[in-house]
Every structure is written in structure tokens, then in C-alpha cells.
Amino acid sequence: AQRVTQPEKLLSVFKGAPVELKCNYSYSGSPELFWYVQYSRQRLQLLLRHISRESIKGFTADLNKGETSFHLKKPFAQEEDSAMYYCALRGIPGGTSYGKLTFGQGTILTVHP
């Protein structure tokens, strides 16, 4: 069975501090990992995906297959980063869970001024 675990429901940091949102997954194979974000009163939107290997809004995430983790990091948090963050997994083509996303429970990030 595939599963995504986000151990922290709430995370609070001060502006300028580093932030790390944890994500661990369980999947037999090499899945595709995503981070989605939902700002207040907005719809769920893609923040970044592991295959892109890019930094979006200062955030990066590295897929660690040995630890089955995909933690989201930002060196200097900003107040506008306050939002709900979801880690999600998608199986490989032809495998189980073809196409659909499996989400973690989400982490609410609050960045204080």
C-alpha cells in the first residue's frame, strides 16, 4: 500500500528563519513526489515536483530514496509563505495508483513577523 506521512500538523517559525516541512512516503517502486500548497481562501496548487529539480519561491525539495523522504526546505521563511502544505505521491505509469495522487495530511506553516 502507498502512503504519505507528514508528521507535523502545525509548524511555526519567525520570519527569516529556516523552515523544513517533513514528508515520508511508502511505495514499492520509484514514485513521483510533489508538494502542493494552499494559501488562505485559494485553491490547491502545485508548488514543486521532484523531477523538475527546481526552486520555486525559494523552496527546494530533494527526493531521498534511501530514507523514502521528500522534505521541503527554505533557508529564509517569509510571512507570505504561511499556508497549508501537502506532500503527494503518484505512482509510475503502468504500476499501481496509475495517475492518481496520494496526499499526506498536510502541515500548516505559520511564519511570524
Added chain:
Amino acid sequence: DTGVSQDPRHKITKRGQNVTFRCDPISEHNRLYWYRQTLGQGPEFLTYFQNEAQLEKSRLLSDRFSAERPKGSFSTLEIQRTEQGDSAMYLCASSPNWGQTNIQYFGAGTRLSVL
């Protein structure tokens, strides 16, 4: 707004009534997904379509739930004989062709409250 559109945004119903939600995907997206999100949880997959074909259904989708996408464009999700446990946010997403560019774009959701 050319994003995924869902209607209605909110629905309040009494237990035992039937409800139907509509999702209009982004134009030319051939994949359409339904998810359910309850308070404090991440979205959970319900079902998805490629064009008009329903390719996968979750075990969460009981016999009271049915989804259609008759012409491969908009989709409807119907819940019959609603129960209080059906209260949730129902999210729709669409994506273009399968492949590495396949990204799911979400609608704003329909919030269902069953009294």
C-alpha cells in the same frame, strides 16, 4: 477564469437526499479526477476519467456514489441517500495527457454539509 470550475461551491442538504456536483475541467484536459477532503485530512482519491472512460474507482466510492463524464468534457458526481459522514469538501482536478508534463490542476471545491 480558465481554471477548473466546480458548481455549486456550497451545498447543504438533509440526510437521505440526493445531491449532484458538477466539474468543468480546463479546456482540452482529457483527464479528470475527483477527490474528497475531510477536516484535518489531505485530499483522498475517489475516481478518475480519461476522456469519457472511468478508469479507476477508490474503495471509498460506495454504491451510493456515481460519477459520469458522458462527453469527455464536464463531469458530475452524484451522492444518493446522503449520510452525515458524506460531509466533506469534494475537489475536482484535471490534467493534460499522461507523461512528465502531467500536472493536476484543482478546482475550488464543493463543500457539502449533510444535516
